Amino acid sequence: MTSSIAVAPSPGRGLQRVIAVLAALASSLLLLFLAVPIGQLIGAGGADGIRQLASDAELRSALSLTAITATVATLLGVLGGTPLAYLLARREFRGRAVLSAVLDLPLLIPHPVAGIALLLLLGRESAVGGTMLAAGLRVVGTPLGIVAAMLFVAAPLFISGAREAFARVDPRFEAVARTLGDPPLRAFLRITLPLSRRGLVASAVVMWARAVSEFGAIVVLTYNPKVASVLSYDRFTSFGLREALPVAAVLAVLALIPLTALRTLKGADDGMTR
Amino acid sequence: MIECRALSARHGAFQLADVSFAVPTGQYGVVIGPAGSGKTTLLETIAGVVPATSGQLWLHGADATTLAPEARGLSLVYQHAFLFPHLSVAANIAYGAASAEVAEEVTRRFGADVLAGRPVRALSGGERQLVALARAFARRPGVVLLDEPFSALDPRRRTIVRREVRALHREWGVTTLQVTHDFTEAGLLGDVAVLLDGGRALQSGAPDEVFRRPASPYIAEFLGAENVLAGAVRVLEEEAPDWLEGDPAPIAHGYRAIEFTSGPLVLYTVGDFPAGDGYAVIRAEEIVLSLESPAGSARNRFRGVVTERDTLGALTRVTVDVDGVPLVASLTTRSAKELSLAVGMEVTASFKAMAVHLC
Numbered sequence A: 001m002t003s004s005i006a007v008a009p010s011p012g013r014g015l016q017r018v019i020a021v022l023a024a025l026a027s028s029l030l031l032l033f034l035a036v037p038i039g040q041l042i043g044a045g046g047a048d049g050i051r052q053l054a055s056d057a058e059l060r061s062a063l064s065l066t067a068i069t070a071t072v073a074t075l076l077g078v079l080g081g082t083p084l085a086y087l088l089a090r091r092e093f094r095g096r097a098v099l100s101a102v103l104d105l106p107l108l109i110p111h112p113v114a115g116i117a118l119l120l121l122l123g124r125e126s127a128v129g130g131t132m133l134a135a136g137l138r139v140v141g142t143p144l145g146i147v148a149a150m151l152f153v154a155a156p157l158f159i160s161g162a163r164e165a166f167a168r169v170d171p172r173f174e175a176v177a178r179t180l181g182d183p184p185l186r187a188f189l190r191i192t193l194p195l196s197r198r199g200l201v202a203s204a205v206v207m208w209a210r211a212v213s214e215f216g217a218i219v220v221l222t223y224n225p226k227v228a229s230v231l232s233y234d235r236f237t238s239f240g241l242r243e244a245l246p247v248a249a250v251l252a253v254l255a256l257i258p259l260t261a262l263r264t265l266k267g268a269d270d271g272m273t274r
Numbered sequence B: 001m002i003e004c005r006a007l008s009a010r011h012g013a014f015q016l017a018d019v020s021f022a023v024p025t026g027q028y029g030v031v032i033g034p035a036g037s038g039k040t041t042l043l044e045t046i047a048g049v050v051p052a053t054s055g056q057l058w059l060h061g062a063d064a065t066t067l068a069p070e071a072r073g074l075s076l077v078y079q080h081a082f083l084f085p086h087l088s089v090a091a092n093i094a095y096g097a098a099s100a101e102v103a104e105e106v107t108r109r110f111g112a113d114v115l116a117g118r119p120v121r122a123l124s125g126g127e128r129q130l131v132a133l134a135r136a137f138a139r140r141p142g143v144v145l146l147d148e149p150f151s152a153l154d155p156r157r158r159t160i161v162r163r164e165v166r167a168l169h170r171e172w173g174v175t176t177l178q179v180t181h182d183f184t185e186a187g188l189l190g191d192v193a194v195l196l197d198g199g200r201a202l203q204s205g206a207p208d209e210v211f212r213r214p215a216s217p218y219i220a221e222f223l224g225a226e227n228v229l230a231g232a233v234r235v236l237e238e239e240a241p242d243w244l245e246g247d248p249a250p251i252a253h254g255y256r257a258i259e260f261t262s263g264p265l266v267l268y269t270v271g272d273f274p275a276g277d278g279y280a281v282i283r284a285e286e287i288v289l290s291l292e293s294p295a296g297s298a299r300n301r302f303r304g305v306v307t308e309r310d311t312l313g314a315l316t317r318v319t320v321d322v323d324g325v326p327l328v329a330s331l332t333t334r335s336a337k338e339l340s341l342a343v344g345m346e347v348t349a350s351f352k353a354m355a356v357h358l359c
Helices: A013-055 A057-090 A096-108 A111-122 A127-134 A143-168 A171-179 A184-212 A216-221 A228-239 A241-273 B039-047 B089-094 B100-109 B125-138 B155-172 B183-189 B207-212 B217-222 B333-338
Strands: B002-011 B014-023 B028-032 B052-059 B074-077 B143-147 B175-180 B192-197 B200-205 B227-236 B256-262 B265-271 B276-282 B288-290 B300-312 B315-322 B325-332 B346-351
Touching: A013 A057, A013 A241, A057 A096, A057 A143, A057 A184, A057 A228, A057 A241, A096 A143, A111 A127, A111 A143, A111 A216, A143 A184, A143 A216, A171 A184, A171 B039, A171 B074, A184 A241, A216 A228, A228 A241, B002 B039, B014 B028, B014 B039, B014 B052, B014 B175, B014 B192, B028 B039, B028 B183, B039 B052, B039 B074, B039 B143, B039 B175, B074 B125, B089 B100, B089 B125, B100 B125, B100 B155, B125 B143, B125 B155, B155 B183, B175 B183, B183 B207, B192 B207, B192 B217, B200 B207, B200 B217, B217 B227, B217 B276, B227 B265, B227 B325, B256 B276, B265 B300, B288 B325, B300 B325, B300 B333, B315 B333, B315 B346, B325 B333
Parallel strands: B014 B200, B028 B175, B028 B192, B074 B143, B143 B175
Antiparallel strands: B002 B014, B002 B052, B192 B200, B227 B256, B227 B276, B256 B265, B288 B346, B300 B315, B300 B346, B315 B325
8 A cells, every 4th residue: 555645855975974074064153152251351360350350449349330330220120121021921912012122133233233222211311211300319420220231131131031931830730729719919929929939030031140240232232331342442442452351351250140140040940850 | 590591602713503301400411422523611600710602601590601710609620631740649639628627528438538549630530530530529519510520530430439529519509510421321421411522512301201212313323222224104093004993193192193104114103203214213222033923012023034134242232124124122142042034034123012112
């Protein structure tokens, strides 16, 4: 009996081997391209950077400012982004695609352009900036400007990750909780939030790491006081590579710590869901 | 009481349309239908999880069409249980429980007490269904909605759990609506059966009525009727066959005598079906096989040849060819052995006039 299902001819064994070798080569080259510069940077400047932490007050100040502003920006992102992410994951409504696109926009535009856009909105010449200034809130040239720049460029990462985390929780869990007597907010707090917690934490960590490494938008809004990325750039342009290396290396380590923690967390999460 | 009045809802691309039926307070309703017919959407609409787009839903004698799920006084059990994986078995059962005592009672009655120490993720599908049932009943709801709640249980445990659900339903007066694919289960449990297909309720009523008097040949075949014959209906007025004594009109509780012709077969039945084209449905278990023409009251008798014999445990399904028309009879395997039925044997297939349902 002949089968009516057409089967595509498979490439020969020799060709398959060539494709496999080429794929492995391309992947290895890309991996090296991504990992070697960071490894080299930490190798060349990491030890000096750690030593400088004890003696270089400007570096210490820049690092603590970076960590604090990134944490504040992340908290604001989580606070405002969680309901948005939930809305996008759970509700069908007109304009959802447009809202998604608007939220992704900061990821797509060059970050100095993002800084200029923020300057237009929050600068002293603008209505918003002028009003804030009148209320005693100066944005440009202050840590508030740094937070604003970090929030703008990094919050979309949290929203996107949180949206996926919520979407992974089957809505029927909430449905059961509702029929067991929970109003929507209680069902969210007792069921959806705990079930999506790991994804939300991971998204917040990614947002924090992105905020820590932001340069383009911050440099337009607030050159001084300097965060670590601006300090690294400043030392590179003023004193050259040798002086910039320790700062850059410490900044890379600062970004790597939460990312490593995130991978560990994701590993544990996979173990839980299997 | 659950009463749907032309209830419609949309879930993604699926449309539930104009569904009407009622399950009186304290009764057990079963929803039967093929996969994708809208059974789960119907339960979710009644639960308020999927909003109704039109029509009305009445629960406990009040309009509940726009009530939030938590205000409807019901519980919903999904086929896949949806136990909260971050909570223990005990915490799941206690989640919406009316009291700790009720939670404890249902845990014991469903046999979920032995699972208390195990994480939810380690439970089998059947164990999850036990816990989900306990969780739903622990709320002591007025209405319970069950979506294939026994599908993952092994046959022995299914019987025990089904009995327990039925017992709680009776003792607590819980109005229950259960989705099932199992016709036997529908017959065993249901006071009311609702047949759903394509998002529409095709027929509802007492299960026996729905099974024996399907509204269409499609429903008959879906409900497992094996003999559905297309043919012509003729109402016998003055020319009643000799088995009808006297005036045909007042016989058989006021129904008329009817002759139904399907190819070479001429059947007799009684009813109020109009003349014209129609379908005759004869359930396989209504057909009696015998080696000789039997004495007795069966008005439809046909000689034929056995063409197929399938034994399925205690029951045997026999196909008899009557002048090119296959008639399928279902009899006990013991009877089939006593008759020594074999392919090629000549037998008589007989059934009563009342066993023929026209639609």
